[in-house]
Amino acid sequence: RMAALGIIATPGDILATNGAQEAIILALQAVTKPGDIVVVESPSFPGILQALDVVGLRVIEVPTHPSEGLSLEGLELALEQWPVKACVVVPNHSNPMGATMSDLRKQQMVRMLEAAGVPLIEDDIYGDLYYGTHRPRPAKVFDRTGNVIYCNSFSKTISPGLRLGWMMPGKYLAEASQQKYFSNLGTASVPQLAVAHFLEQGGYDRYLRSARLRYREATDRMRAAVGRSFPEGTAVSRPQGGFVLWVQLPGTVSGTEVFRRAREENINVAPGLMFSTTDKYENCLRLNGANPWSERVEHAIARLGAIATAVAAES
Structure with missing residues (x-):
């Protein structure tokens, strides 16, 4: 499924999590320490703001356009003025504005953060719920150095109660895996096997349509x-x-x-x-x-x- 989006991945690149919320928390713990500054969209999903609070991070809010998404001009200004340690963005159908960044703006954002040495934590939880004819590509597609930590979940598609998500931590895999071990050792295997079967049988795509x-x-x-x-x-x-x-x-x-x-x-x-x-x-x-x-x-x-x-x- 990741390959179909243009992202090359092996099973070893993927870490199963208890929903996207845990994936975001693990990503933050992997690349920051308490007191660090993190950039988020504004307005931003409360779950992301809660995750930042749990990890003890400070927030810089960058304005979001209703259709174009995160202001790249605002992001550039934040990177120039503050010692930013991570950036959390929902580039596809953001919550609450529903904004979707264009491929060009996603690529510019990835390159900008890469040049600044700032990890991008991408929450693509709504990517599969597009209204048009084509699924919007994740920002991870434009990642060439492993600087994008990709997070997703089945909670907004199959069921909220499933609490099954995953992440591709890129070059931060070792740090994220360690944080996962410290947190709860691992994600239950039975729900993973059930979803894997659902995906293999084609039921997921029929349901999504x-x-x-x-x-x-x-x-x-x-x-x-x-x-x-x-x-x-x-x-x-x-x-x-x-x-x-x-x-x-x-x-x-x-x-x-x-x-x-x-x-x-x-x-x-x-x-x-x-x-x-x-x-x-x-x-x-x-x-x-x-x-x-x-x-x-x-x-x-x-x-x-x-x-x-x-x-x-x-x-």
Whole structure:
């Protein structure tokens, strides 16, 4: 499967992990020490920010464009001004913005970090959930020196409860393997064998084809519902894969207040403050379209829009 993406790998290059979250933590532990500075996208997935906190690292947030992904100009500035020890990026269908970097920008990012001697930790967990005709290539494709630590998982495709991921640590394999041994010795073999059989029989690809259609339909319908229900001036991301939408409310409307009132009605959204370490994105929300579209979901979006409209009127 890696070869089909343009990445040459042997079994010895791959380390099985308990989901992508562990892979990212192992990658950080392999290339940093507590107190080091790490660059992340902004807004950034809370799980990545939590991983950085667990390892005791400091964060530099670099802005992310809704369609182009991580700002390379911002990354260059961070590398010039700070002693950066690693960079964590989700280049394909990032969470929460859904941005996908072009091949050119991925290649430029890989070369830039390689020249600076800074490891790139790539989280490609949403790469298989593309909406178009071709899967976007990982940044790892452009790695020529082993400086990219590739992380992935079946949690967002087969099942969240499976907790089976993997990583290709490149030239940091020995360090990552040692950290894995210190952490939990190894990943359970029975789930690995079950998934291997599923992959060999072709079931995974058949499943992915139907899953991509469902996710695209759900997010398209959710975007349309937000357009009908939310206050005028609301902006919504247009992802090319995955199943999350980033919603920017108009003006000074508090996404945190919308989240609080929605939760009282058992409507679950993620407030924008979760996606930064510096209290950014107060007027934003992330919506999750992983559930099949239904009247219940449609009603929840309409009610969420009414809550946002009420908060906007008050502010």
